[in-house]
Amino acid sequence: MTITIYRARRILTMNPARPEATHVAVRDGRILGAGTLAELQGWGAHRLDERFADRVLMPGFVEGHSHLLEGTQWRFVYVGYFDREDPDGRVWPGARSIDAVVARLAEAARALPAPDAPLVAWGFDPIYFGGRRCERGDLDRVSDTRPVAVLHASMHIINANSPALARAGLLRADIDHPGVPLGADGLPTGELKGPDAMGALAPKVGFDRSVLAGDAQGLRAFARLCVRKGVTTATDLASPLPENAVAMMLEVTGEPDFPTRIVPLLRLQSQPVPDAIARVVALKARSTDRLRLGRLKAVLDGSIQGFSARLRWPGYFNGAPNGLWYLAPEQLQAAYVEALAHGVQVHTHTNGDEATEAALDALQAALARHPARDHRFTLQHCQLADAAQFRRIRALGACVNLFANHHFYWGDQHYQSTVGPERAERMNACATALASGVPLAIHSDAPVTPLGPLFTAWCAIERRTASGRVLGHAERIDRAAALRAITLGAAYTLGLDGEIGSIEAGKQADFAILADDPLEIAADRIREVRVDGVVQGGRVFLAADL
Amino acid sequence: MDAAAPLPVTIVGGYLGAGKTTLVNHLLRHPDGRRIAVLVNDFGDIAIDADLIDARDGDLIALAGGCVCCSFGSDLLGALERLAELPAPPERLLIETSGVALPGALARTLTLAPRARAAAIVVLADAETLEARLDDRYVGDTVRAQLAEADLVLLNKADLAGPAGIARSRLRLAALAPRARASPCVRAAVPAELVFGIDADGVATRAAPDDRPPFGGPRPAPASHAASAWFASISLELAPRVDVARLAAVLTAPAHGVLRAKGLLRDIDGTPVALQVVGARAEIVASGHADPDRGRLVCIGARGALDGAALRAAIAAAVRTA
Ligand SMILES: [Zn+2]
Numbered sequence: 001m002t003i004t005i006y007r008a009r010r011i012l013t014m015n016p017a018r019p020e021a022t023h024v025a026v027r028d029g030r031i032l033g034a035g036t037l038a039e040l041q042g043w044g045a046h047r048l049d050e051r052f053a054d055r056v057l058m059p060g061f062v063e064g065h066s067h068l069l070e071g072t073q074w075r076f077v078y079v080g081y082f083d084r085e086d087p088d089g090r091v092w093p094g095a096r097s098i099d100a101v102v103a104r105l106a107e108a109a110r111a112l113p114a115p116d117a118p119l120v121a122w123g124f125d126p127i128y129f130g131g132r133r134c135e136r137g138d139l140d141r142v143s144d145t146r147p148v149a150v151l152h153a154s155m156h157i158i159n160a161n162s163p164a165l166a167r168a169g170l171l172r173a174d175i176d177h178p179g180v181p182l183g184a185d186g187l188p189t190g191e192l193k194g195p196d197a198m199g200a201l202a203p204k205v206g207f208d209r210s211v212l213a214g215d216a217q218g219l220r221a222f223a224r225l226c227v228r229k230g231v232t233t234a235t236d237l238a239s240p241l242p243e244n245a246v247a248m249m250l251e252v253t254g255e256p257d258f259p260t261r262i263v264p265l266l267r268l269q270s271q272p273v274p275d276a277i278a279r280v281v282a283l284k285a286r287s288t289d290r291l292r293l294g295r296l297k298a299v300l301d302g303s304i305q306g307f308s309a310r311l312r313w314p315g316y317f318n319g320a321p322n323g324l325w326y327l328a329p330e331q332l333q334a335a336y337v338e339a340l341a342h343g344v345q346v347h348t349h350t351n352g353d354e355a356t357e358a359a360l361d362a363l364q365a366a367l368a369r370h371p372a373r374d375h376r377f378t379l380q381h382c383q384l385a386d387a388a389q390f391r392r393i394r395a396l397g398a399c400v401n402l403f404a405n406h407h408f409y410w411g412d413q414h415y416q417s418t419v420g421p422e423r424a425e426r427m428n429a430c431a432t433a434l435a436s437g438v439p440l441a442i443h444s445d446a447p448v449t450p451l452g453p454l455f456t457a458w459c460a461i462e463r464r465t466a467s468g469r470v471l472g473h474a475e476r477i478d479r480a481a482a483l484r485a486i487t488l489g490a491a492y493t494l495g496l497d498g499e500i501g502s503i504e505a506g507k508q509a510d511f512a513i514l515a516d517d518p519l520e521i522a523a524d525r526i527r528e529v530r531v532d533g534v535v536q537g538g539r540v541f542l543a544a545d546l
Numbered sequence: 547m548d549a550a551a552p553l554p555v556t557i558v559g560g561y562l563g564a565g566k567t568t569l570v571n572h573l574l575r576h577p578d579g580r581r582i583a584v585l586v587n588d589f590g591d592i593a594i595d596a597d598l599i600d601a602r603d604g605d606l607i608a609l610a611g612g613c614v615c616c617s618f619g620s621d622l623l624g625a626l627e628r629l630a631e632l633p634a635p636p637e638r639l640l641i642e643t644s645g646v647a648l649p650g651a652l653a654r655t656l657t658l659a660p661r662a663r664a665a666a667i668v669v670l671a672d673a674e675t676l677e678a679r680l681d682d683r684y685v686g687d688t689v690r691a692q693l694a695e696a697d698l699v700l701l702n703k704a705d706l707a708g709p710a711g712i713a714r715s716r717l718r719l720a721a722l723a724p725r726a727r728a729s730p731c732v733r734a735a736v737p738a739e740l741v742f743g744i745d746a747d748g749v750a751t752r753a754a755p756d757d758r759p760p761f762g763g764p765r766p767a768p769a770s771h772a773a774s775a776w777f778a779s780i781s782l783e784l785a786p787r788v789d790v791a792r793l794a795a796v797l798t799a800p801a802h803g804v805l806r807a808k809g810l811l812r813d814i815d816g817t818p819v820a821l822q823v824v825g826a827r828a829e830i831v832a833s834g835h836a837d838p839d840r841g842r843l844v845c846i847g848a849r850g851a852l853d854g855a856a857l858r859a860a861i862a863a864a865v866r867t868a
Contacts, residue, residue: 169660177654196651200623200658240619270588270619270644310684322687325646328562329684358684 003027003046004538005037010517011057014487014502024057026509029538033505051540056517058483059502060232060510060534061453062490064401065380065443068214068236068264070451071222073122073151076207077108080123080153084450087221089228089543098129098138101150105142118147118164118205122447125153127413128466134159135183136190149205153409155448156306158192160201165190168201194306213239219252223260228543229452230512230531231260233491233500237347237380238265238297246283246293253290259534259541261290261510263494265297265347268327268335277338284344289537292496297347297380298335299326301355304383304418305410309352311384317420322354329358336366336377345495346377347401353384360392367396378493381445383427384419390429390436399493402428404442404460405449411465425472430460434481441490442482453486454518458527460485479523509538552663553630555639555656556741559649560670561679561689565702566642569670569734569741573640574598574613578738580745581612583629583636587644588617612636622652626659638742646688650695666824668741669696673707673730676715680722693719696726697825698740698805704730705771727805727825729848732771740777740846743822744808746835749844752781777805778849782858784841785867789814790821792865793843794828797821802860803851811841814868 004026011021013034025032025040032043040046071087078084078092079101085091095101101124109119119142126134139148139161147164151157165171165188173186179197183189192198202208214222214236226234239245241264253262266283268276276296284294301323302308307316308323315322327335332348339346350356356379363377378399379385383406385393393400406428407414414424426432433440442460444451460482463471470476477485491501500508515530533542560566570584574594594615600608605617605625612634618625622641629636639662643649653664669692672679679689693699701707701715712730719728729736739748784793790813797807809821810833818836821843822829845852 170658172660174657176657178651180658195620196622196655197658199621200655203621203624270617272588324648325685325688328646330562331645354684 004049005046006049008052008057009054015504026538031507031509034503056514057511059487061230061486063231063234064441064490064493065237066234066446068222070446072218077121078123079121081125081128087224102141120149120207122151123153124150136161147205158198160190168204216252224546226260227533227541232510232534232536233261236264238267241266259536263292265295268298273335273338280344295345299349304351310354311352312354318417333362340370340372347380349380351381356385363396387432390432394436394438399439401441401443404456405444407471411471412467429475430477431475439492440485441493442485454529455527457482511535552661553639554665555662556666557641557649558668559643559692562645564670564672565734580638582638584615585618585641666697668698670700670702673701673715674703690722693723697827699726699728701730705732725826731776735773737773740806749810749842779846780854782843787812787814787868788841789866796860797823798826798828802857803847804845806846809843810835812836
C-alpha cells in the first residue's frame with residue numbers, strides 16, 4: 001500500500017476541472033489524485049519521488065489505430081525517405097535516392113550469412129524520387145543471386161529483384177495482372193501492386209502472415225517503441241487473433257516489465273458474422289489489465305492512394321475507376337446488428353466517403369433494430385468525410401479516428417492526383433468533426449506512418465505536407481484539442497476514457513514523461529517535444545533504460 | 547490428365563445471395579466421378595453432409611471419393627499450393643469468390659499461380675433481385691463488373707422471377723455483359739459439366755448421336771428445380787475433318803443457345819484436337835482422343851434455347867469439312 005507522490009515541473013492533466021498540477025499521488029498503479037503536495041499528503045504516509053521534478057507529465061498517450069507490425073518489421077531493413085527511430089532508439093537516416101537505398105541494402109546483404117537468404121526491406125517511398133520507378137534491375141544491383149524484396153511505405157506495393165521474382169515463380173512472360181507491370185521484355189518489372197500481387201511473393205521471401213500478425217519478439221519491440229513515444233495504451237487494429245496469437249499476447253503482456261496496454265481487435269473477414277461475434281465475446285472474457293480483448297474491426301473499402309477506396313461522385317481526380325468493397329454494405333449491417341445485440345464494439349475502416357456513407361446507413365439501420373445509447377462505434381480513417389457526414393456521425397452517436405499523419409506523407413499526392421485540391425483540403429477534417437460534436441481521435445496507423453502521438457498532434461495542428469504546403473487551413477485544430485485527441489479522445493473511442501486518458505483520481509497511473517512542455521513550445525514544434533519514457537500502471541519505464 | 551499441365555479452374559462469382567454456396571453444395575453432392583477441389587472464402591455456409599466427410603484438417607475438408615473443400619481466406623495462392631501438394635491432387639478446381647469480389651480480377655490473380663489457369667467464369671445472379679442489385683447505389687457497379695466478365699451467367703431462382711423477370715434480366719445482361727451467355731436455373735441445380743466442362747468420357751459416353759430436338763416431344767416432366775428441367779444437351783456427329791476455328795465461331799455465337807460444348811475431332815489439316823467452349827470463350831488444344839472416322843461434338847444449352855437443327859444447319863453452312 002505504498003503511496004508515491006511524484007513531483008513534476010508541470011502536470012497537464014486533461015481534466016478540465018483541474019487542468020494543471022505539480023504533484024500526482026499513485027498507489028497500486030492508480031492515481032489517488034493530482035494537485036499540490038499539501039493536498040495529496042492527506043492520503044497518508046508516502047514517498048516523495050523527485051525524479052520528474054524538471055519534467056512535464058501528461059496522461060500516457062493512447063494510439064487508437066496502430067499495428068503490431070510496427071514492432072515486428074524492424075527485423076527487416078528500413079529504407080524509408082524519412083529518418084525513423086527503431087525500438088532500440090537508433091535513428092535510421094532516410095534513404096534519399098534509389099542509390100542510397102541500394103547502398104543500404106547492399107550493406108545489409110553483406111551481413112547475411114547464407115548467400116541465398118532473402119533480404120527484406122520496408123518503408124520504401126519512391127514517390128520522393130521524382131517519378132523514377134524502381135525496377136528489378138535496380139535491386140539486382142544489390143544482388144543478382146539473393147532474393148531482395150522491398151515493401152513500400154504505403155504497404156500497397158513491393159519491389160522485387162530478379163531472384164525474388166524467380167523464387168516466387170513470377171519471372172515469366174505469361175502473367176496478365178494489373179498489379180504486375182511488365183517491361184519491354186514481357187517480364188515483370190519487379191513492381192507488385194496490391195494484396196494479390198504482393199501475396200504471390202511475400203511468403204516466399206519470409207514476409208508472411210505470422211510476421212504481419214506479430215510474435216513475442218515483435219510485440220516486445222512494439223512496446224519499446226511505445227515507451228519511446230510516450231504511449232501507454234496502443235491498439236493492434238486488427239488481426240485474425242488465432243488462439244496461439246492470443247496465448248502469446250497474454251503471456252508477453254503479462255510479463256512483469258511489459259510496459260504497454262495492448263488493445264487487439266479481431267478482424268472480421270470471411271468468417272460468418274455470428275462466429276466472429278461469438279469469438280469476440282469469448283475473447284473479451286479473457287482480457288487482462290494489459291491485454292484488452294473484445295472489439296471487432298471491419299474493413300469496408302481500400303485506400304485512397306491505392307485507388308481502392310470507395311468514393312462518391314465525382315470520384316478520383318485522375319479519373320481512376322472507383323475502388324473496391326472489401327465487405328458488402330449489407331454484410332457490415334449484419335455485423336453491426338449482431339454486435340449491438342451482444343454489446344460488442346465495432347471499429348470500421350472507411351477511407352472513401354462512399355464507404356463512410358454506407359457505414360452510416362448500416363449503423364442507422366442496425367440501431368433501429370437494436371437501439372444502443374453508448375455504442376461508440378468508431379469510423380477509422382474516415383478520411384474523406386464531408387460536413388454533412390460528420391453531422392450524421394454525431395446524430396448516430398459514432399466516433400471518428402482520423403488519419404492526421406496522412407497529410408504529411410501523402411497530402412501532396414492527394415492534392416495532385418487522387419482527390420484533387422478541394423477534397424484534399426478537407427481530408428481528415430478534425431475541425432469539422434469537433435465543431436459537429438463528434439468524439440475525435442487521431443492516429444498514425446503505424447507502421448504505415450511512424451508511431452508518435454506528438455507528431456500526430458503536430459500534423460492535426462499544422463496540416464503540413466512533406467513539401468510544406470498547408471493542406472486545409474480551416475481544418476487545423478488548436479493544440480489543446482490535438483493533445484486531447486491523443487489522450488482522452490482516443491481513450492473514448494476504445495471505451496476506456498473512464499480509466500485512462502487523463503490524470504485524475506481513480507484512473508490508471510499512466511503518464512507520458514516529457515522533457516519539453518507541449519504548451520510552451522511553439523505550436524509548429526510540438527513534434528519536437530522530447531519524450532523520456534512513460535509511467536504505466538504506476539511502473540516507470542525510461543527510454544534510456546530500455 | 548498431364549501432371550505438369552496447369553489445373554483448369556472454374557471461378558464461381560456473384561453477389562451475396564445469388565446462390566454461389568448452393569451451387570457449390572450441389573456440385574459437391576454430384577461430383578460425377580471427378581476429383582474436384584472447391585476453394586471457398588469460408589466454410590461458413592457450406593453444408594457438407596457429415597457422411598461425405600472423410601477427414602478434416604484445419605481449413606481443409608477431405609470428402610469421400612477424393613474431393614476436397616478448402617477455405618482460403620485471404621491467401622488464395624497459398625491454398626493452391628497446398629492443393630497441389632496433396633497425395634491425389636484434384637483434377638478440377640472451383641473457386642467460389644466472396645460476394646463483392648470481381649471474378650475477372652481473380653482470374654488475373656490466377657496468372658500469378660504457376661500451376662492453375664482460369665478456364666471459365668460462371669457468375670450467378672438472383673434473377674428475382676438482379677435489377678435492384680444492378681441499380682443499387684453502393685454495389686451496382688460491383689455487380690455489373692462481376693457480370694461483365696462472366697462466360698456464363700446463371701439466372702438463379704428462375705421459378706421466383708418468372709418468365710417476365712427472366713426476360714428483363716436477359717435484356718439488362720445483353721447490354722452490360724455482351725460476352726456472357728445466360729441461362730435460367732432453380733436452386734443452382736445445373737449439370738456439373740456446365741461448370742467444369744465436358745470431359746472426353748462425357749463425349750464418348752453419349753453413345754448415339756442425338757440430333758432429335760431434345761426439348762421437343764413429350765417427356766416426363768421433371769421436378770421444376772431439377773437440372774434436367776432447365777438444361778438440355780445434344781450430341782452431333784461431324785465429318786472426319788473439320789475447320790475447327792470456324793466451328794468454334796459458330797458455337798460461340800449467341801444465336802444457337804450453346805452454353806458449353808466439347809468436340810473431339812480432327813482439324814481440317816488432320817490434327818486431332820479437342821475443342822472446349824464455354825460461352826464466348828473457345829479453346830482448341832491438341833488431343834489424342836479424336837476418332838479418325840468422325841468428329842464428335844456435345845453441346846449443353848438451356849432447354850428451349852438450344853436448337854439442334856439450327857445448329858446443325860449453321861455448321862453445315864459455315865464450316866468447311868473434309
Ligand atoms: Zn490500419
